[in-house]
Amino acid sequence: MTPLGSEGADGPPALDGPPSAPEPPKPSVPLASAESVDLLKQVDMARDHVNGNWKRDAEALVSPRLLVAKIELPFAPSGDYELTIVAERLSGNDSFIVGLVIDGRQVAMTLDGYGGETAGLADLDHHDGAENATTRRGRLLPPGKPHTVVCTVRGSSLRVTCDGEPVIAWSGDAARLSDSDFWQVHDKRRLYLGAWDSEFKYTRIELKPLSSAKATGVERRMSDLAGDNTNGNQSRLPVPGEDEQKKSRQELLKKLAAAKAPEQKRTLAQEFVAQALAATKVDATAYVRLRQAVDLADAGGDLDLAWQAIDRLAKTFDVDAQDLRQKSLTEIGKTAKSPEQCRELVDASCRLMASALADAKPEIVKKAAAQAQSWAKRAKDKTLQRELASRVSGATKVAGELDAVAAARQTLTTMPDDPHANFVVGHFELCVADDWEPALVKLAKGDDAAWRKLASESRPLVHDLSGTDLRMAAADAWWTEAEKEPWPGRHYLRLHAANWYRLALPSLSGTNRTHAEQRLKLLLATDEGLPAWELFDGGQTVGGFRRITRGGSLRTRVDYDGPIDVTFTARTDSLNIRLTAYDRDMVIWNWELNPSELRVGRPDGSTVPAPVTPLEPNRWYTFHYRVTRQGTTITVDGVPVFSENQVYGKFPRAAVGVTGWGNAVVDVKKFVIRPLE
Structure with missing residues (x-):
């Protein structure tokens, strides 16, 4: 645990931070491995305030009633901890927010959110707490009495109770967590409190450090390593020796020999991944299971499964994820026959190009580009070939700048305020690595005046919801800048512009609303070969696709009310796939009452x-x-299954979406909607 009074705890200066008056001395928080820390006493209003007029006295802290009230707590966790908060609702009916840090990732835990009836983490898989795996319905904090909320964080797992009742229990890859735009604060290492249109009185904020020592070597669990980054992470384990691998491989020979058909190979690959993650220790067997899972998925023709196994392998062991992904792409590409399969491989190649650029792997970028061009030709799709040419051109240009980025990074190690180095690295982080927050900090210190102005004006808007006009101006400015950028920066900047449009949309009307909706629809109609799930509500990100479970849906954040052209790639584990539009089911494949009947709505x-x-x-x-x-x-896969000539009248305005039925699981890999008028 890191008390904020400790040496080296200061984060980067916030562009929209507290007044420029001299900062009071930072309190020192005493720590003992089993002793609790009274964070309420440590709160400093001048230093910790983020948004809103918070008040405090000797006994309590009180949040203001405004849309987004935020205050940081003077603690930056570096291990496991238990946070206990006693608070009473004084007014309002909406969100009680606790900003947590889970395995290095900051995320907002919400109670009584989204109209006062929902709890959950925001965001998980880029979905807010209203619809993700942690969502729970029901009011938990009625007024009139204090409530005790306990958040226990161990590794990459979280348990939340309210008045002794379980509310959230989540464990997984911490990389799936992120703070929503509403709840980002100045320092991503710190805990914080927040409230939405509600006033709370906090009488206890207590943190107890828990034992966070991790075993070393083979005694480390896969779950302990699941959230580690794949690049430059010193906690990754070395690849086991060949003798160890051989012994572990012998134990799997019988199962490997029995998996002959592609479906059997895919099933066994899934089993090996699950076994590796559930293992009580990380050893040569875990490595071999994951490595065999990759080979089985390759042989079974399932690139998504192969890449999932590679991601797990690379988060645990010191292997080159990009090289393994490229080899899997090559293997699976050998069996591609149909134009649809070739198009899917082009998209996969583009995702690989983008991730290889972010990891500074120009040799992988070159190989993936060549493969993508080959598959585009085999698909005999002239439009795809033209689009791909633009992507490859952009990737080649960015790859040629990687040496300059590396040199700039080196400069920042000794001269952190160097203007040109800040611009070069900040531009890379924003347009290639898609890492928004640190990029804005650097660009605001850079030597390019236009980028410096744009970054400086945009960063405060993450915390200030008062100015719809400012958000629209920022969205337009980023959109304009995106038009100047090569791929993939063009894609990332447009998505960030779309975020500003989306946040402004509820307050817009007339021509401004039409303008924002047209920009969002243009993005939904554009295929850049990269995911754009930020434009949709629903589902969970799994590798390169979006997963819809238990009757959930994946739907656009804007509505359509005229003729449309929709292309999407999807699969189901059992029951049907439904395309929804015009406020109803428009097409049902594998109808539960008769799978041999296609149900087409008008x-x-x-x-x-x-x-x-x-x-x-x-x-x-x-x-x-x-x-x-x-x-x-x-x-379906280019084969006509339905055609009707009939004059239609009205087209009711509604979102476009994909859903399943009952307990069916539906995965969506691509979703493009083009208005025809």
Whole structure:
């Protein structure tokens, strides 16, 4: 645990921080491994304030009632801890927020959020607490009495109780966690409190450090390592020796020999990944299971599964993830036959190019680009070839600048305020690594006046919700800058502009609202070969796709009310896949009452059936749905399955989405919606 009064605890200066008056001395927080720390006494209003007029006396801290009230707590966890808060709702009916740090990742824990009825983490897999794996419905903090909230963090797991009742229990890869735009604070290492349109009185804020010592060597659990970064992480273990691997491989020979068919290989790969993660220790067997899972997934033709196994392998052992991904891409590409398979491989190559650029691996970028161009030609898709040419050109340009970025990083180690080095590294972090917050800090100190102005004006907006006009101006400015950037920076900057548009949208009307919606729809209609899940609500990110479970949905954040052309790639584990639009199910594949009947909805609310071959479980399909004012056409993997010539009248305004049925799991890999008018 790191008390904020300790040497070296100061974070980067916040552009929208407290007044410029001299900062009072920072308190020293005494620590003992089993002793609690009274954080309430340590709060310094001038230093820790982020947003809103917080008040305190000798006994309590009181939040202001405004949309976003935030205050940092004087503690930066570096191990396991238990945070106990006693608070009473004085007014308002909405969110009680505790900013936690889980395995180095800051995230907001919400009680009584989203209208006062929902608890959850914001964000998990880029989804807020209203719809992710931690979501719980029901009010927990009624007014009139104090409530005790306890947050226990151990490694990359979290347990939250309210008045002794379990609320949240989550464990997983901490890289899936992030703070939403509303709840970001100045220092990403620190705990914090927040409130949304509600007033709370805090009478106890107590932190107890827990034992966080991790065993070394083979006694470390996979779950302890699941959140580690794959690049430059000193906690990764060395690859076991060949003799150790050989012995472990002998134990798996019988299962490996029995897996002959592609489906059997995929099933065994999934089993090996699960076993490796559940292992009580990390040893040669865990390594061999993951390595065999990669090979099995390659042989089974499942690139997504292969890359998931590689991600786990690289987070635990000292292997080159980008090199392994490229080799899997090569192996699976040998079996690609159909245009749809070639298009999927082009998208995978683009994701590999982007991640290899972020990891400064120009040789992988070159190989992936060549593979993508080959598959685009085999797909015989001229449009795809033109789009890919632009992406490859951008990637090649960025790859040529990697040496300059490395030199600038070296400069910052001895001259952290060097203007040019700050610009070069900040530009890379923003446009290549897609790491927004640290990039803005550097760009605000850089020697490029335009970027410096844009970064300086944008960073405070993350914390200040008062200015819709300012958010629109920032969105337009970033969009304009995106048009000047090569791929993949163009894609990342547009997504950040879209975030500002989305945040401003509820307060917009007239031409401004139309402008913001058109920009969002343009992004939804653009295929850059990279995920853009920020434009959708629902689902959880798993590798390169979005997973929808238990009757959930994946839907656009904007509505459509006219003819549209929709292309999406998806698979289901059992039941149906449904395309929703115009406030209803428009197409149902594998209808639960008759899988051999395609159910096609019309914009007017009527339904027409059509015979169809049922979808196979766990197989990716590319669906194309086109509805005009004169009729509808539907294809699956390029094969027509429905066509109707009929004049349609009204097109009810609604989001476009994909969902399943019952307990079905639906994965979506690509989702492109193009308005036709």
